[in-house]
Amino acid sequence: MNLNPLDPKNIGARLLTDRGIKKAIELDLIKITPEISENQIQPASLDLKVKEFWMDEPYKDIDKYEMGKTMKVKNSSKYDVIYNQIVDIGSSFNFYNYESSNFYLDFACVAKSSIRRLGCIIPNHRLFFEDNKHSTTNISNLSPNDIIFKEDEAISQVLFFVNPWPFDEQYSVNFQDKPEFENGKKIRSLDMGIKIVEKEKFNYLYEKEFSSKKELKFQDESILVHASERAYRLKKIGDVEFSERKKLNDADILEPVDISKGYEIKPFEHLIIETEEDFSLSEKIGIFFMDNPVTKVINFKKGELNEKNKYGYRFNREEAVLNTDLIPSFDGWVDPGYKGGFTRQPKWLTEGRIVKPGMVVGYGQIFYFPNGVERTYGSKGLGSHYQKKEKMTF
Secondary structure, three states: OOOOOOOOOOOOOEEEOHHHHHHHHHOOOOEEEOOOOHHHEOOOOEEEEEEEEEEOOOOOOOOOOOOOEEOEEOOOEEEEEEEOOEEEOOOOOOOOOOOOOOOEEEEEEEEOHHHHOOOEEOOOOOOEEEOOOEEEEEEEEOOOOOEEOOOOOEEEEEEEEEOOOOOEHHHOEOOOOOOOOHHHHHHHOOOEEEEOOOHHHHHHHEOOOEEOOOOOEEEOOEEEEEEEEEEEEEOOOOOEEHHHHHHOOHHHHEEEOOOOOOEEOOOOOOEEEEEOOOEEEOOOEEEEEEEOOOOOOOOOOOOOOOOOOOOOOOOOHHHHHHOHHHOOEEEEEEOOOOEEOOEEOOOOOOOOOEEOOOOEEEEEEEEEOOOOOOOOOOOOOOOOOOOOOOOOOO
């Protein structure tokens, strides 16, 4: 079975491992200032730590715009996150200037599980650069509580996707006959994995490198996870300090929710659903999840009432536009070596998304790392908050 990321015949995105990230930094392909600590490099991602927050436009009042440094992220509001390090990967891959290309395709900045469980998300997975002074992204708090952060706390992580071969048939550009360029050699020297997009390769790896108590289904290049009967809602308890989250008792902050007959997610409500699936991943498998509900935008005629479609969702144009950042949204990375139960936090900003047991609540993209990763989830210094935990916990 050909699973070599450096074989140009293989399709599927390539993702750097911890070894690949380290070498990319050494080769000056990824520039980070000031220097990062060793434990910021996770199994296949890079932790980013917060410096400060700037309040962006609250979802509740999009005409209002406040600016002000604060370490309190208010509920139902959106903020700009200022990180304490600049992460520079250079210009994006340029098909029309192959000599200056650095062969990068993309990168994604996603919220760490510790803040997602408290109700925060990164609706726009991009990483922005402000006058070469700092890296920024957005964060939204969909919980009923204000969350207090301290400087230098890790709240998000960056995954680096690369293209080892400078060509793409989509643009009718083929550089295979061109001379080798230095950046291409550097990129191909990095340790990386490949996204599994073919079912036969998924079948080959399943149970050999990963497994689940409920058989995993592979569809549209992703595995599907389904809602169990266990669901929770965050209680309104006032200010929550991120650094003190481990002291929270589940009963103090969670209340059970009955979704057995279908439950409509209210605007800004943070629902936590345990999935029927759990995971046991080897050091060679990671999963990148998306919150991507099956949707159908209905174009209503004047005077026509909103009706639920066959999937149980109700939408109109305005709702679809407001929820654009959430369709689809990159929503979590599961590190190689993880073993335990799994939860999903389906999101919506308006009304119309209904969840019930057995419904698909997440789509996971499987990444295979032929050489494994240097340090798996749970390794010393990386944390193992949820390792081998069967049920929802903080």
